Amino acid sequence: MGGETYLGNPDLERTNITNYDLRWELFPKPGELIALSAYYKTFINPIIKVYNPTATNPEIQFKNVDEAIVYGLEFEFRKNLSFISQKLEKFSFGTNLSLIQSRVDLDSLELAVNQSLNPSFSESRPFQGQSPYLVNANLNYFHPDLGLDVTASFNVFGPRLTEVSQAGTPDIYEQPAPALDLFIKKDFAENYSVRIGGKNLLNSKLLKTIEYKDVEYTVQSYTVGRTYSITLSYNIQ
Numbered sequence: 001m002g003g004e005t006y007l008g009n010p011d012l013e014r015t016n017i018t019n020y021d022l023r024w025e026l027f028p029k030p031g032e033l034i035a036l037s038a039y040y041k042t043f044i045n046p047i048i049k050v051y052n053p054t055a056t057n058p059e060i061q062f063k064n065v066d067e068a069i070v071y072g073l074e075f076e077f078r079k080n081l082s083f084i085s086q087k088l089e090k091f092s093f094g095t096n097l098s099l100i101q102s103r104v105d106l107d108s109l110e111l112a113v114n115q116s117l118n119p120s121f122s123e124s125r126p127f128q129g130q131s132p133y134l135v136n137a138n139l140n141y142f143h144p145d146l147g148l149d150v151t152a153s154f155n156v157f158g159p160r161l162t163e164v165s166q167a168g169t170p171d172i173y174e175q176p177a178p179a180l181d182l183f184i185k186k187d188f189a190e191n192y193s194v195r196i197g198g199k200n201l202l203n204s205k206l207l208k209t210i211e212y213k214d215v216e217y218t219v220q221s222y223t224v225g226r227t228y229s230i231t232l233s234y235n236i237q
Contacts, residue, residue, distance in 0.1 A: 004051075007061040015064075016044040028079075031092070035076040043068040046104070048128045051163035051172060060163070065104055068127045072100035090143050098134040102127035110166075117168030118212075125171060131158040147187030154180050162208060170210035172219055177204040191235045199227040 021039035028034065046068045052059040075097045082089035105124045106114070114121040126132070138153040156178040163172040183197040208220040 004058045004060045007059055009062050011064075012047060012062060013045045013064050015046050018042045018044075031078070032080060033076060033078040035074075037074040037076075038072070039074070040071040041069070043070070043127075046127070048104070048164050049162075051165050066107065068102065068104045070100060070102040070127055070130060072098055074098045090141055092140045092142070094138045094140070096134070096136040100130060100132055100134070102130040102132075104128075114168045118170075120213075121168065125164070126161050128161045128164060131160040133158040147193070149185040150183070152180065152182050154178065165210075170212050172208050172210055175207040175209060177206050178202055179204065191237065193233045193235070195229075195231040195233065197227075197229045197231075199229075200224065201226055 019039065019041045021037060023035060023037040026034040044067055045064045047062050048065055050061050050063055052061070076095070078094040079092065080089065081091040081093060103124045104127055106122075111121070111123060134155075134157050136153070136155045138151055140152075141148070141150040143149075156176050159173050159175055161171055162174045165171050179199075180201045181197070181199045182201060183195065185193055185195045187193045203223050203226050206220075206222055206224065207218060209216050209218055211217070
């Protein structure tokens with residue numbers, strides 16, 4: 001999907017959001033956490049990105065829809081691993097897991113056009129950009145005597161709607177792309193530290209797809225590459 005043309009829309013209205021949430025937290029020890037959250041959000045006049053594949057050059061425009069609903073559960077956990085073995089006392093593990101449901105109902109005109117071309121077209125779609133699940137996890141090793149701090153982090157999202165299509169063509173979804181980052185920090189010579197990092201080490205393929213009559217088709221496929229960095233810092237005391 002390269003070379004899209006973006007069109008303005010002077011009729012856009014601001015989005016009003018109402019949010020309800022409930023959170024329970026437990027702190028077993030300093031630096032440790034167990035938490036569970038539930039939330040429910042309504043969006044009035046949310047703004048979505050609409051893709052018009054029938055134009056000579058693919059066009060993208062932002063527009064309001066009537067309403068969107070997002071609700072879900074979130075679990076957060078952070079724990080030192082010494083409870084497994086004292087040999088692991090310098091290791092800690094953390095994770096954040098989310099399960100989300102979202103819905104935007106199609107207006108009657110869009111639904112009529114889409115179902116005239118594709119009778120199985122759904123009466124609703126997920127909220128644009130909202131994944132049905134999110135997973136984040138990290139493993140940390142911290143040795144203060146050695147001045148060594150190592151963190152590996154992993155994250156992945158569920159399939160998410162990226163472009164809403166018009167004229168009965170299927171919507172475009174971005175598929176899961178697991179990501180792994182690694183950072184190592186070492187203190188030395190009292191006030192100096194060096195930090196070495198690697199981002200997107202898995203270099204997962206970024207894939208956008210459409211589905212038509214239960215068959216998945218690739219719209220776009222690419223990778224962004226790995227990123228490496230090294231930073232030298234001096235701490236002024």
